[in-house]
Amino acid sequence: MAQHKVNYTQDGGLPVALTSIDKIVNWGRSNSLWAMTYGLACCGIEMMAAGASRYDFDRFGTIFRASPRQSDVMIVAGTLTKKHSEFIKRLYDQMTEPRWVISMGSCANTGGMFNTYATVQGVDRIIPVDLYLPGCAPRPETLQYGVMLLQKKIRANKAGNAQKAKRLM
Amino acid sequence: MRAYKSKDNVQAKAYYTDRFYVAPQVPKQDVDCDETFSSDLEAIKAKFEVKEAYVQVGQMVVYINAHDIYGVLELMRDELEYTQLSEMSAIDWLAKDNTFEIFYQMLSMTKRKRIRVKYFIENGQAVDSVEALFRSADWAEREMYDMFGIEANGHPFMKRILMPYDWQGHPLLKTYPLQGDEFAAWYEVDKIYGKEARDIIGPELRDTARVDRYDSERFSRLGFEVPKGTEITGEEEPHVESYQEEGGVFLVKKFDKESSKVIDDPQR
Numbered sequence: 072m073a074q075h076k077v078n079y080t081q082d083g084g085l086p087v088a089l090t091s092i093d094k095i096v097n098w099g100r101s102n103s104l105w106a107m108t109y110g111l112a113c114c115g116i117e118m119m120a121a122g123a124s125r126y127d128f129d130r131f132g133t134i135f136r137a138s139p140r141q142s143d144v145m146i147v148a149g150t151l152t153k154k155h156s157e158f159i160k161r162l163y164d165q166m167t168e169p170r171w172v173i174s175m176g177s178c179a180n181t182g183g184m185f186n187t188y189a190t191v192q193g194v195d196r197i198i199p200v201d202l203y204l205p206g207c208a209p210r211p212e213t214l215q216y217g218v219m220l221l222q223k224k225i226r227a228n229k230a231g232n233a234q235k236a237k238r239l240m
Numbered sequence: 241m242r243a244y245k246s247k248d249n250v251q252a253k254a255y256y257t258d259r260f261y262v263a264p265q266v267p268k269q270d271v272d273c274d275e276t277f278s279s280d281l282e283a284i285k286a287k288f289e290v291k292e293a294y295v296q297v298g299q300m301v302v303y304i305n306a307h308d309i310y311g312v313l314e315l316m317r318d319e320l321e322y323t324q325l326s327e328m329s330a331i332d333w334l335a336k337d338n339t340f341e342i343f344y345q346m347l348s349m350t351k352r353k354r355i356r357v358k359y360f361i362e363n364g365q366a367v368d369s370v371e372a373l374f375r376s377a378d379w380a381e382r383e384m385y386d387m388f389g390i391e392a393n394g395h396p397f398m399k400r401i402l403m404p405y406d407w408q409g410h411p412l413l414k415t416y417p418l419q420g421d422e423f424a425a426w427y428e429v430d431k432i433y434g435k436e437a438r439d440i441i442g443p444e445l446r447d448t449a450r451v452d453r454y455d456s457e458r459f460s461r462l463g464f465e466v467p468k469g470t471e472i473t474g475e476e477e478p479h480v481e482s483y484q485e486e487g488g489v490f491l492v493k494k495f496d497k498e499s500s501k502v503i504d505d506p507q508r
């Protein structure tokens with residue numbers, strides 16, 4: 072994991088009190104979290120399992136999209152290699168704001184067991200991460216729980232058009 | 241077998257430092273022991289110089305001169321029915337005598353035999369491409385170039401295949417550090433954010449066994465979560481994370497832990 076600290080509260084939203092507008096916007100956002108299909112390795116299989124009928128992500132409003140431009144949350148499921156690192160940044164930049172990132176599994180969190188020259192030691196070296204899911208691989212239940220926590224986090228935020236982008240730097 | 245070494249502290253440091261370890265050889269047999277192999281060897285010997293040949297674990301190993309490789313493989317493919325090149329790569333002997341050993345693993349489906357053709361090259365010398373003979377050599381030679389830095393003359397697209405094109409160094413050389421050199425360690429940061437960002441993003445943390453309960457930046461303290469960056473005093477309150485807010489959410493079914501059903505039969 073990277074050493075820097077992303078200040079999420081600083082760019083979190085407008086300096087206004089929570090209103091019912093906030094609530095309704097956040098209700099909409101949190102219940103239609105379209106996820107980008109980002110299965111990079113074995114964790115991707117668990118992510119697919121979470122999307123399939125047994126765990127059924129659709130009932131949470133989480134529908135997998137194949138384009139960053141249509142998705143709200145990037146679930147980085149798997150090993151990020153150094154060769155691929157520039158593309159994850161590019162895809163993250165293509166997502167419309169507000170956007171969130173779930174780092175799924177040890178590999179995405181810290182590089183995991185791949186303590187080698189070719190693996191990025193944690194996706195938060197490249198993009199800001201909202202939620203880290205531990206495990207190798209995390210079970211689909213963990214991902215579901217993670218999505219529910221992310222929904223809770225979104226509801227706690229202030230919704231505003233002027234919500235600023237999260238940046239690493 | 242490798243000599244036993246204490247594996248205390250095994251997660252913190254690499255304990256196999258003998259990277260130039262050479263495995264003992266299994267017994268070698270004379271080529272005469274197999275009719276097919278001896279006739280194949282005669283056919284090769286008739287046209288090319290063979291330096292050494294023996295049978296090991298049921299496969300023939302033939303050492304030839306580096307400049308003969310295209311001819312030998314062509315002869316084997318067209319006349320001796322060795323129609324498949326299943327694998328080719330190099331072995332790093334730089335520490336021993338500044339050479340690479342190149343091997344080509346050939347398979348004959350009709351004879352049900354395998355032959356390994358080998359030769360040595362000096363460090364920095366290029367090999368002849370056999371891509372025109374075997375399509376499988378296309379990627380194998382690119383991989384050899386990527387991993388060892390050995391170029392193949394006459395290859396149509398001699399570029400890296402696994403590592404990015406702008407990578408520096410050849411990772412399968414025995415001198416290449418497992419966790420990467422300076423270039424590898426900063427590759428993604430330099431490429432995406434530029435060298436100035438190194439200070440902000442910080443070096444890679446490579447200690448997989450590191451646990452620090454006082455570090456709230458990187459460890460979540462399960463059950464005693466605090467906001468990121470909080471100073472840990474040891475008197476943190478236990479924290480129960482609920483699925484939803486107390487009051488529930490509009491139109492969304494309330495999940496609460498007390499009323500949820502725990503399924504402990506995995507065959508449900």
Ligand code: SF4
Pocket residue numbers: 112113114115148149150175176177178179183184206207208209
């Ligand atoms: S964390 Fe484990 S399961 Fe997930 S991608 Fe890495 S190795 Fe595979």
